Amino acid sequence: MPEVLRTRRLRVVVSAAVALVFLPLPLLAQARGLGAIDVAEMQRWLRFLGSKEFRGRAAPSIELDLASRYLAVEAAHVGLEPLLPGGSFLQDVPVEVTTISAERSRIRLSSPGGELRLAFPRAFTSSVQLPGDWSASGPIVFAGTALAGPLPKWDDAVASLRGKWVVVFEDAGRTETPDERRAAAAARDQLLRDQGALGLIVIISPEREAWLAAQGLDFDVTRRLRFLDVDTVSPAPPPPPGAAPPPVEPLPIHAVEVRHQAAAQILGVSPEEVSRMAQVASENRVVPPRALPGRSADVEVFFEARRTATSNVVAWLPGSDPKLRDEYVLIGSHHDHNPPREGRVLPGADDNASGAVGMLSLARALVAERPKRSVIFVWHTAEERGLVGAYYFVQHSPVPVEKISAVLNLDMISRNDPNAIYLIGSNRISSELDASLRQMNDRHVGMTLDYKYEDPGEPNRFFFRSDHYPYIRYGIPAVWLFCGTTEDYHREGDVEEKADYAKMEKVVRLAYLVAMDVGNKPALLQLDRHPQIKVRGAHNMKVIWRRR
Numbered sequence: 001m002p003e004v005l006r007t008r009r010l011r012v013v014v015s016a017a018v019a020l021v022f023l024p025l026p027l028l029a030q031a032r033g034l035g036a037i038d039v040a041e042m043q044r045w046l047r048f049l050g051s052k053e054f055r056g057r058a059a060p061s062i063e064l065d066l067a068s069r070y071l072a073v074e075a076a077h078v079g080l081e082p083l084l085p086g087g088s089f090l091q092d093v094p095v096e097v098t099t100i101s102a103e104r105s106r107i108r109l110s111s112p113g114g115e116l117r118l119a120f121p122r123a124f125t126s127s128v129q130l131p132g133d134w135s136a137s138g139p140i141v142f143a144g145t146a147l148a149g150p151l152p153k154w155d156d157a158v159a160s161l162r163g164k165w166v167v168v169f170e171d172a173g174r175t176e177t178p179d180e181r182r183a184a185a186a187a188r189d190q191l192l193r194d195q196g197a198l199g200l201i202v203i204i205s206p207e208r209e210a211w212l213a214a215q216g217l218d219f220d221v222t223r224r225l226r227f228l229d230v231d232t233v234s235p236a237p238p239p240p241p242g243a244a245p246p247p248v249e250p251l252p253i254h255a256v257e258v259r260h261q262a263a264a265q266i267l268g269v270s271p272e273e274v275s276r277m278a279q280v281a282s283e284n285r286v287v288p289p290r291a292l293p294g295r296s297a298d299v300e301v302f303f304e305a306r307r308t309a310t311s312n313v314v315a316w317l318p319g320s321d322p323k324l325r326d327e328y329v330l331i332g333s334h335h336d337h338n339p340p341r342e343g344r345v346l347p348g349a350d351d352n353a354s355g356a357v358g359m360l361s362l363a364r365a366l367v368a369e370r371p372k373r374s375v376i377f378v379w380h381t382a383e384e385r386g387l388v389g390a391y392y393f394v395q396h397s398p399v400p401v402e403k404i405s406a407v408l409n410l411d412m413i414s415r416n417d418p419n420a421i422y423l424i425g426s427n428r429i430s431s432e433l434d435a436s437l438r439q440m441n442d443r444h445v446g447m448t449l450d451y452k453y454e455d456p457g458e459p460n461r462f463f464f465r466s467d468h469y470p471y472i473r474y475g476i477p478a479v480w481l482f483c484g485t486t487e488d489y490h491r492e493g494d495v496e497e498k499a500d501y502a503k504m505e506k507v508v509r510l511a512y513l514v515a516m517d518v519g520n521k522p523a524l525l526q527l528d529r530h531p532q533i534k535v536r537g538a539h540n541m542k543v544i545w546r547r548r
Contacts, residue, residue: 030516033369037361037508039501045074045357046414049335050349050496057348058339059225059382059389060095060310067335067356068311071379074360079367080315080377083398092309093381093392098224100126104302107256109266112294116265123262125219126301128252136254137298138198140165142267144277144287148172150180152188154195159291162196165299167266169281170257171205189253199254201297203263206278208342212259215343219257223339224303225385230392232470235542256299268295310336312389313379314398317363319519321372327403329519330376330476331511332390332467333359333410334383338490349496351489352383355410358508362410365512371519373405380467383411390467394474395538402536405524406433407478408515409468413507414499415483420448421507422482425468427454428545429533430477430525433518437479440513447506453482456545463545475533475540477525481507 049057049067057064072089076082082089100120107118118124141159143166146152154161168188192200204212212218239246260278264271277287313335319325333355337348347353356379366375376399380389394401413421427434441447453462463469468478483503488494518525527533532543 030369030513033365033512033516034509036365036368037505037512038364039505041364042357042361042504042508043499043501045360046349046353046496046499049356050347050353050499052345052347052495054347056337056339056346057335057353059336059385060097060308061339064310064336064381068313068379068381071313071335071356071360072315075313075315075363075377078360078364080317080363083314083316083376085398089313089315091312091314091393091396093230093312093389094228094307094309095382096226096228096305096307098226098303098305099221101302101304102221104300106300107262108298110296110298111268118258118262118265120301121219121221122259124256124258125222126256127222128255129224130252130254133300133302134254135298135300136165136198138163138165138296140167140201140266140292140295140297142167142290142292144289145169145172145281145285146289147188147191148184148281148284150184150187152184152191154191155289158289160195161192164198165201165297166192166197166199167201167203167263169203169205169278169287170208171278171282172284172287192253193250197253199299200256201263201266202255202257203274203278204257204259205282206275209260209275209278212342217343219259220340220342225382227382227385227388227392228307230388230395231541232386232388232391235544254299256301266295266297267292310381310389312381312393313377314393315363315377317366317370317375317377319372319374320370324372325374327373327405327524328376328399329371329373329515330378330404330407330471331359331362331410331515332378332380332407332471334380334389334467336381336384336389338384344492346490346492347495349499350412350414350483350486350494352411353496354412354414354499354504358410358413358504358511361504361508362511362515365508366515369516371516373519375515375519376404383467387467387470390470394470394476401474401476401538403524404471404476404536405521406430406518407468407471407476408511409466409478409480410507410511411466411480412483412485413481414501414504415486417448417483418500418503419446419506420450421510422450422453422462422480422484424453424462424466424480424482425472426479427529428472428477429475429527429529431528432521432525433477433479436514436517437510440517441510444513445506445510447510472545473541473543474538475527475536475543477527481511483507
């Protein structure tokens with residue numbers, strides 16, 4: 001080796017040694033953990049969990065079961081231990097799954113030409129969340145586009161709607177935003193209730209019809225889920241003195257969706273005419289309503305129920321201090337996503353394979369240098385179904401919840417601004433949690449910490465929408481580290497190839513440093529930010545969270 005290169009290398013080694021000598025001892029120890037965060041390993045994990053072959057990892061599903069077992073194996077591989085009784089990494093969350101019965105559900109059409117039966121799921125489906133089996137029978141009227149738009153109205157000169165099935169188009173009166181679409185549909189349904197209509201027969205959009213036809217698909221067999229032995233109910237705020245009781249929410253009206261061939265049979269026209277009218281309606285042009293004398297529909301929708309389970313993945317790392325190891329920092333994410341929609345797979349790479357993978361990397365770092373307190377890792381199931389896995393864990397915790405100092409929730413950490421992360425919930429219960437995040441970030445990471453979505457009253461309501469929230473409801477300081485939504489949020493385009501691994505590394509580094517900081521503090525984080533929350537526990541479920 002040339003002398004000049006040997007001299008240069010010696011200087012580098014000496015400089016590094018001197019720098020390490022003068023590092024504060026806590027940071028010197030944490031350098032071992034930070035050095036264990038491996039981007040290449042995160043990429044390997046994410047390419048697997050975020051792949052289309054998992055078909056969205058819906059809860060419950062075989063694919064999610066496989067993902068759960070994969071995470072359990074990897075958790076053990078990086079050095080975590082099982083926490084649950086019997087040495088298991090899997091905490092079963094019982095669920096009742098209800099689906100429409102293909103054998104018993106049908107539409108029977110009556111017309112001057114005779115009777116005809118339409119079968120589920122080839123010709124029709126129903127996604128209306130009614131309490132149980134239902135049936136309804138009555139005449140049919142075609143509304144065309146008369147009920148479309150934000151201010152629907154009906155002219156009784158065409159026909160009375162009372163006691164009748166009303167045929168409409170799915171895309172009629174298309175509006176700009178999802179909120180506007182929901183408001184328009186609610187206004188239409190209220191008009192139908194006021195008019196005494198029996199229910200809706202919705203002709204699907206030309207795009208959906210073309211897709212199903214091209215793929216040779218029937219409608220999806222949708223599922224209703226009822227999770228057992230878990231309480232997710234938010235209490236209603238008490239009414240002001242002397243105020244009238246709140247109005248009772250009406251049940252959804254009866255509704256079915258039909259393919260274009262079935263719509264042609266219902267209306268007594270050709271499938272081509274149905275497609276033409278559906279296209280006109282989707283372009284916000286007028287399709288006139290008309291009465292359909294002599295035509296009626298008898299709809300019966302029956303359900304079948306079965307009980308199964310979906311799993312939280314739970315592991316832990318015992319703390320290094322004999323006195324503090326019976327207190328805990330909890331790291332969480334969710335590993336479920338959404339089922340395919342009419343043949344379209346939603347991979348959920350950012351939402352939330354990214355957080356699940358980040359947890360594995362974080363576990364690897366904490367194994368390399370562990371805090372005084374123990375660390376619990378929970379990959380929650382059924383977040384997309386109402387944060388159910390998180391509620392289930394906090395309500396069936398294998399450790400006392402009053403001993404959990406804080407929760408760090410990693411949900412969507414791989415996209416958008418490479419140098420910024422949203423913090424949600426960090427300053428709601430404990431000022432110490434938010435201070436730790438800011439201090440660790442300012443000293444060692446340097447990301448922009450954005451509080452845009454922090455307020456419970458913010459229109460997107462993100463405060464209520466991830467697994468930090470059930471812990472906050474139990475009075476446990478918690479934060480959601482969140483990169484923000486993307487153009488392919490809950491869509492086919494949420495794929496691993498779009499992940500920003502450099503950003504994931506920064507988020508994992510920040511979470512590691514905060515876990516070490518909180519895990520090494522002399523006491524549990526103080527509960528000093530909410531006047532009603534003074535002690536961790538289930539009694540805090542009654543607290544109402546509002547805009548400040």
